[in-house]
Amino acid sequence: MWMKKFFLGIFLVFILLSGFVTYQYSQYATSQITQDAQKSLISATKNKVSLLEKSIASNIGLLKFLHSTPPISGIGRALENNGNDPADNTTLAQWKNRLDVIFKALIENNSELLQLRIITVADGREFLRVDRDGGRVIAVPEQRLQDKSDESYFGAAAELEFGEVYVSSINLNREYGKIVFPTQPVYRIAMAIFGPSGDRFGFLIMNIDATELIQRFVAETGFINEFWLVDQAGNFVFSTNSKLDFSAQLNPSWTLQSLYDVTSFGAEGLATIAEKAEGKTQWLADREVVYTGTSRDEHLFVYSLLNQTVIDQRINARHREIITMGGISVSILAIITLVFYRSYRASNKLNNANSTFQAIVDGSVDALICIDETGLVKTWNHAAAQLFGVPQSSVLNKPVSEFVKLHNVDLLKQLTVSKSKGSVLAFKDTFDDKSGYLKHLDISLSPIVHRSSQMESFALRLRDITSEVRSEELLKQSNAQVRERTEELKRHSEELEVAHKQAMEASLAKSNFISTISHEMRTPLNGIMGTLNLIQNDPLTSSQQKYLTMAERSVSTLAVLINDILDLSKIESGKLEVHNQEFSPREEVESIVQSMSVKAIEKGLELIIDTTNIHHSRVISDPNRLKQVINNLLNNAIKFTNEGEIRVVASTSTLEQGSVRLSVDIFDTGIGIAQENQHKLFQPFSQESSEIATKFGGTGLGLSICRQLCQLMNGDIGFESIQGKGSHFYFYLDMPESECDSDSLAAELQGQRIGLCLNNDSLRNVVAKMILSWGGQVSEPKASIEQWLNHQVFDAIIFEAESRHYNALMKALKTRTAAQSTLPMQLIELNASTPLPPYQMGGELDVTVISKPVLSEDLLAVLNGNDAEEDVTEEESAQRSTKPFQVDLHGVRVLIVDDNDINQEVAKGFLAPLNASIDCVSNGLDALNLVMEKHIDGQVYHCILLDCQMPVMDGYECARQLRYNSQKYGHSNVPIIAMTANAFSGEKEKCLAHGMSDYITKPVDSERLVEKVSRWTKKYQNQRGAEAIQTQQVTAKSTYKGWKKDQALKRMAGNQALLDKIVTMFQASSVEYMEKLESEISARNIDEVTQWSHKLKGLCGDIGAQDLREMLAEMEKEARKQEECDITQIETTYRQAKQEYSKLMEAIASPV
Incomplete structure (x- = not known):
């Protein structure tokens, strides 16, 4: 007991000492954290003051530079000499124009500048003004110049002496006496302008957007909670709390004095600020003065505020650290004390070990018996006494076999075996308890080995497993029931298999139905599509062409619907x-x-x-x-x-x-x-x-x-x-x-620099990725186009008309073309028009046009210098348009076997113009009879077009008869081309297995049908070079010369169908576009005039309407001048374009 008190006393002394040290260090830490917070506050305030002063000083320097430019002094001299500067004979208007250009350039290159003005002191009116209006920089017309004599800054700026700079307070911009919405924070810097005589003419004033300055001021607060910028009257200019911004204009009642209680600032400028509202926040604050101009009387205050709660939290956190360290120290001492104390108690525990072991044995649910090597009982636990009904006092030092009487196993023999093997023996047996009930036992016999490796005793464990054995018997009965249930499930599975077979038969029936309906739907669809293709060969009016296009689209939609249904059916049946x-x-x-x-x-x-x-x-x-x-x-x-x-x-x-x-x-x-x-x-x-x-x-x-x-x-x-x-x-x-x-992309553009002037971000990124992947370099204009072109050498420039740099780029390039006659770089325009191969566009600039979407092959070919398609003469185009058709089926006899009259006419319409000799029958039996008649007469067919699904005799049986009864029909080797509407997989193999030579699906495509017939009958065709067939697309030359139709056809690789489609699209959309253009010209909407004239210009370029395109280009060029454009000239050009458009539409509608 005395040892426990000794250890406890040492432990209490150490705790008292640790508490004293902890208290002293806590006081020191509190003082240190407070000092660090004050230093951080002062440093943050000075940084914000430096930020404001540097920003304002930078703009003052810019104003001084502008003040020193020649137009400022030139205007003063001109005003004092009746509008003419005697120094270089420059007029006042010329000086104003030059200054206007300087103002625009400065604003365009300085995103913070909103406005540059000269205001006269005589009447307070604006003498010259240039504004930033959204994305544009414009000079304000003279009739819109305002009187600013009532503005707050006018009086101070009008009294400035030479070299003095006036900086206004930062406030929300006002126009015509009202705050502009959305709100725009600005401040103004002004310098006086004096004439040669020393008289004050006016002052130069610069409006600066303070948005970026505010964002930088309120950003990166770091450890500091809030920053305020306050004027001399206590009004909030702006702060990290946006509710206080510009209180003088938005909420005059909110001032520093009205909202907060401020203690006096000490030598370091520190004070305590608390909200006047009850229970509100308290801050530790620092204040610094910001001088903005040459006058020391005009200044602002920067407040940095640190929430007192934050300081307290840091102090509390440090206290917790100290307490934690103290706690750890106390814990270590406690552990050491505990180790010594436990060693003292070890001997006591050892004395209790035997009694603990005995308690465990007595508490076990298994019967545990310790016997010596002769079988005498040494220990007998409570569970053994209950199991065998004999108390411990009655069995000690007596043979175990007297009390444990097993039915099958002799325990003494098992004892001998375990001793000889030195291992555990496990076995099961039964015995009868005192009541005569049969008990099942799980028994293990384990030798107890001492340190001397002697086996002097054995542990006998006996567990009553009677309940487990009975559960096992119940499980066997359950298994038997499961087997019976399995047999039932097997019978049910057989029933499901029968049902599955029936479902497969139903699926097969559905497939057969789809096959049949496919043929029945595709056959009339083939007739419709073929008839429409034949109508295309005849002369059509514009309205007929429009209706025909509508019909083709409807048929195409129906074909897609049928294909979707058939595809889904094939997928579901597993036949796709x-x-x-x-x-x-x-x-x-x-x-x-x-x-x-x-x-x-x-x-x-x-x-x-x-x-x-x-x-x-x-x-x-x-x-x-x-x-x-x-x-x-x-x-x-x-x-x-x-x-x-x-x-x-x-x-x-x-x-x-x-x-x-x-x-x-x-x-x-x-x-x-x-x-x-x-x-x-x-x-x-x-x-x-x-x-x-x-x-x-x-x-x-x-x-x-x-x-x-x-x-x-x-x-x-x-x-x-x-x-x-x-x-x-x-x-x-x-x-x-x-x-x-x-595939690894070769660096084919290695060393080349490509300029990009593209409007769409995604398109620009993709084009840039292409160029970079080919080893090229990419550059985009960041400043003006002139600077961009002057500072870099380009191998090519890629642009689009929608780019915001388009007008400036065209102007700069045309200037260089006039000076150099040729440009050292390629010019590539991306055009959102009809997809065509790259082609050269005529005009002042040598521009290569690539249609959107931009293909990598087209772009790389043009950048590598591969020539694009050039414009050709009308004579060359006419010669190409009358090029002979390459297939002449003169002398070829064709038999068409189809039960649908329309399908017969369609096939005839495709082959008859090629001089083939054609016969038609409506079923397989008629075909066999006709073939046999021709064979008897000594004539044979060179090709048979055979429908598969027909009444009387289908195409499969007809083909089989022709192939295997050659002596009767004499056409064993005739090419047989199957025409089937069945879209299921395996149909082609089925046709070939029945003796057919080739396979074509309905609806039948004209080119595909002609190609197959020509290929199979090549040896029967007459080679008549001079008699080659002319295509029916040759058109008479129109008297209207403004439509360069042949050039457009050449750009489309001679694809007449594509040109016809584009012309049809032009007819459908151009009427609405012309009406829109006329409406916007009447309404004087210059931006819309630019847009619609550009769209119409692109459409005209697609179809080769060159004269109308040039007129629209002139309108677009004039409209892009915005406020300086001549609307009268646009109206005159539009009247000419309207007449030209009427001529073009007449030429399009005229019969071929």
Whole structure:
């Protein structure tokens, strides 16, 4: 007991000593934290003062520089000499113009400058004024100059002496006596202007945007809670608490004196500031004076405030650290004391060990018996006494076999075995208890080995497992019941198999139905499409062409609907096949996107494609299914996007699993998809909502098919969308790396510097990535165009008319062209018009035009100097347009077998103009009879076009008869081309297996049909070079010379159909554009005149309406002068353009 008191006394003495040291150190830490906070406060205040003074001083220097420019002194001399400067005979107007240019240049190159003015002191009116108006810098016309004599700064500025600078307070800008909204913080700097005689003419004043200064002032508060800038009257100018900003103007009652109690500032400028409201915050504050001008009387105060609570928190945190350290020290002492105390108690614990062990044995639920090597009982626990019904006092030092009578095992023999092996023996047995009940036991016999390795005793453990044995028996009964249930499930499975077989039979019936309905739907559709193609060959009026285009679009929509339904059916039945082949991912993706660009252009959308991260030249997949997925996603993006942009990003990457992943992402700025409807998108026949389906149409099959196609091609698809902002659809396809070729881009533009003047950020980033990937360098104008061109040497400049630098760039380039005759760099314009190959545009500048979306191949070719298509003469174009058709089927006999009269006429309409001899029958049996008649007469058919589904005899049986009864029909080797509307996989193989030579699906494409017939009948065609057939697209020359139709056709690689489509689009949209342009000219809306004249100019360029395009270009150029434009000249030019437009429309509508 005395030892415990001794240790306790030492422990209490150490605690008292630790408490004293802790208290002393806490007082020192409190003083140190307070001093550090005061130093930080003073330093932060001085930093903010330095920030304000440096910013204002910088602008004072700028004003002094402006004050020293020649126009300032020149205006004074001119005013004193009747408007003429005797120094260099410069007029007052000339000095004002020069100063106006200087003002504009300064404001354009200094984002903080809002306004530069000269105000006369005689009448207080503005003499000259240049403002920043949004993104423009404009000189205010004389009739809009204002009287500023009543402004607060006028009196002080009007009394300035030579060299003095007046700096106003920072306040909210006012125009015509009212605060401008949205609010704009400004301050003004002024210097007096004196004439040569010493008379004060006026003063030069600069309005500076204080927004950036305020942002820098309130930023980076760090340890300090608040900063205030306060004037001499106690009004808040601005602070980190925005509610106090500009209180003199917005809330005059809010002053430093009215809101806060301020103690007097001491020698270091420190004070305590507390809010007057009860229970509000208290701060420790520092104050410094800010001198803004030459007058020491005009100054501001900077307040830095540190919340007293923050200081208290730091002090409390330090106290906690001290207390923690003290606690750790006390804990260490306690541990040491405890170690010594525990060693003292160890001996006592050892004495209690035996009694503890005995208690454990007695408390065990198992019967534990210790016996010696002769079988005498040494210990007998309470559980053993209960199990065998014998108390401990009755069994000690007696043979165990007298009390533990097992049915099957002799314990003494087991004792001998365990001793000889030296291991534990485990076994099970039974015995009868005192009541005669059978008990099951789990028994283990373990030798007890002492340190001397002698086995003098054994531990016998006996556990009653009667309940476990009975549970096992119940389990066996349950297993038997499970086996019976299994047999029932087996019978049920057999029933399900029968049901599955019936379902497969139903699926087969559905497939047969789809096959039949496919043929029945495609056959009339083929007739409609073929008839429309034949009508295209006849002369049409503009209205007829419009109706024909509408019909073609409707038929195309119906064909897409049918294909979607058939694709879905094939996918569900597992019959859709993926035909993997090698292709270039970059070329395939760019081609797909370019084919969709016309739709995007029609809606005024920016379509951008980025393939810079495609690192493989060849991959293995199904390009047709890839095209189907991209077409569907891109079509949706265009459909649901009314303005903005659509961006397609394609990339390839190598995965760790030895595969290549092709990823395609499509971003749009469309209407987006509501979160609660996003789960519907990939379900068949499901759209986001009924309103969307009604407004935009569609079947709801496209995305479902896309997902299943991606999964078939070892990929997947997903999307992200925010309603009202747009959507991001993405999918990927995985392909074996061993079958793909990697591609490293060559540095073909190494050392070249390319200038970019592009309006759209996404387009600019993509073009820049392309150029950088080819080893080139990119530069964009940061200041003026003149400086940009003068300070760098470019190999090429890429621009678009929508760029804000376009006018300045064109002006600068034309100036250099006039001086140098040729430019040392390429000029490339990106044009959002009809997709055409790159071509040279005539005019003063040698500009190469690349159509959007920008393809990497086109851009690289132009930058490498590969010549674009040039304009050709009308004679050359006319010669090309009358180039002979390369197929002449004269002497070829063709038999058309189809039960649909329209399909017969369509096929005849495609082949008859090529001089083929054609016969038609409506079923296979009639075909066999006619072939047999021709064989008897010694004539044979050179080609048979055979429909597969027909009454009486179908095409399969007809082909089989022709092939295997050659002696009867004599046409064993005749080419048989199947024409089928069945779109299921395996159809082609079925046709070839029945003896047919080739296969073409309905609706039949004219070029594809002619190509196949020509290829199979080549040896029967008469080679009549001089008698070559002329195409029916040759048109008589129009008397109207303003339409360079032949040049437009040349730019489209001779594609007459494409030109006709573009002309039709021009007819449909130009009327509305001309009406809009006329309306905006009448309303004097110069910005809108610029926009609509530019749009019309692009349309005219697409179709080759050169004269009208030049007139519209003149209107656009004049309108871009904004306030300086001549509206009368625009109206005159428009009247001429309107007459030219009427002539153009007559030429378009005139018959060919």
